[in-house]
Amino acid sequence: MTVDYPWAGASGFQYRPGTTSVTTVDYPDAVPPAHAGPDDLATGTDVVSTRDGQKVLQKHRPSGVTATVTIPTGQAYRAAAGWRVLTMDGTGALHVLRTVDGTLTVDTPVTGFPAGARPVLYRTGGSVPRLAIVYAQDGKTSVGLVDLSDGAFRTYVTGDEATPQLAFNDRWLVADWKAIRVDAEPGTAPTALTRTDAQLEAVVGDQLLIGNPGFVLGDTEAALTARSLVTGASATVLPSSFGGIGPTPDGGALATAGPSSLDWNIHRITPTGTGGLSTTEVARVPAAATGVQGLAVAGGELFLYGATPAPHCATAASSWTPPAVPTAPRPAAARD
Numbered sequence: 537m538t539v540d541y542p543w544a545g546a547s548g549f550q551y552r553p554g555t556t557s558v559t560t561v562d563y564p565d566a567v568p569p570a571h572a573g574p575d576d577l578a579t580g581t582d583v584v585s586t587r588d589g590q591k592v593l594q595k596h597r598p599s600g601v602t603a604t605v606t607i608p609t610g611q612a613y614r615a616a617a618g619w620r621v622l623t624m625d626g627t628g629a630l631h632v633l634r635t636v637d638g639t640l641t642v643d644t645p646v647t648g649f650p651a652g653a654r655p656v657l658y659r660t661g662g663s664v665p666r667l668a669i670v671y672a673q674d675g676k677t678s679v680g681l682v683d684l685s686d687g688a689f690r691t692y693v694t695g696d697e698a699t700p701q702l703a704f705n706d707r708w709l710v711a712d713w714k715a716i717r718v719d720a721e722p723g724t725a726p727t728a729l730t731r732t733d734a735q736l737e738a739v740v741g742d743q744l745l746i747g748n749p750g751f752v753l754g755d756t757e758a759a760l761t762a763r764s765l766v767t768g769a770s771a772t773v774l775p776s777s778f779g780g781i782g783p784t785p786d787g788g789a790l791a792t793a794g795p796s797s798l799d800w801n802i803h804r805i806t807p808t809g810t811g812g813l814s815t816t817e818v819a820r821v822p823a824a825a826t827g828v829q830g831l832a833v834a835g836g837e838l839f840l841y842g843a844t845p846a847p848h849c850a851t852a853a854s855s856w857t858p859p860a861v862p863t864a865p866r867p868a869a870a871r872d
Contacts, residue, residue: 679700
């Protein structure tokens with residue numbers, strides 16, 4: 537079952553399976569960064585942003601402290617990460633907005649974005665100090681990061697894909713199956729990675745998470761794997777995992793996994809001090825009902841043919857063996 541995450545932070549997250557309502561989960565052992573105001577980018581991992589016209593309402597979830605970013609006339613909202621809001625004006629110039637004292641909006645122009653480039657996609661990842669922009673120019677597609685502390689933009693990867701897969705955190709950017717350190721010297725060429733038919737899901741620590749493969753052999757399960765961006769070594773993170781995989785702004789990730797739809801869970805993935813990954817089950821996803829389109833019984837098994845609800849609408853056949861029912865002795869017929 538696929539789920540999406542309307543919000544995720546260092547103290548908890550929200551998830552929504554399919555078309556059902558949103559469920560909020562708090563991490564029981566989490567100690568989120570103390571609120572230090574919008575100037576402290578680190579506390580942005582627990583900021584919930586909502587838009588209301590030309591205003592972006594921000595709330596630091598653990599403390600309840602709020603701020604309001606007012607988008608200036610002539611600018612349009614493009615993305616938000618933590619305490620920062622990215623906008624574009626009528627000339628195509630980008631701006632980073634933040635607040636002072638929770639109400640006064642400060643506008644910082646983005647510098648370094650190529651003149652004449654056309655933004656294609658804005659993406660948040662496992663970072664609140666940075667935001668990714670995919671842009672097109674001269675028939676090529678490039679990916680770069682905006683430093684939200686000062687508005688500086690830097691291009692890291694250039695390729696041929698119109699909308700390349702990408703994932704990043706505060707250490708790495710991976711786009712179009714090319715990886716580069718965020719702090720690499722300008723002019724450093726990214727390292728090409730071996731492609732698979734799976735998706736780039738997130739970067740956690742020095743590990744690239746790859747999941748949701750387009751093809752799985754029979755009698756095997758779709759797995760979430762990790763590839764070290766330092767050594768190249770690969771390992772399985774969750775053996776049965778698909779859908780609902782994505783980064784969290786504190787540098788971790790969330791992923792759904794489980795042996796069956798009756799035991800489907802959300803796992804939190806975080807880096808360890810030794811360069812590895814740690815997984816913790818943090819929520820159980822309710823099983824999705826299947827619309828019954830046909831039933832049959834044969835050989836002691838019940839066969840069901842039906843479709844799962846939107847947005848997946850997958851039609852499949854499954855079987856179930858009812859438990860044996862003890863046979864009770866029949867009463868003898870009464871005789872006159």
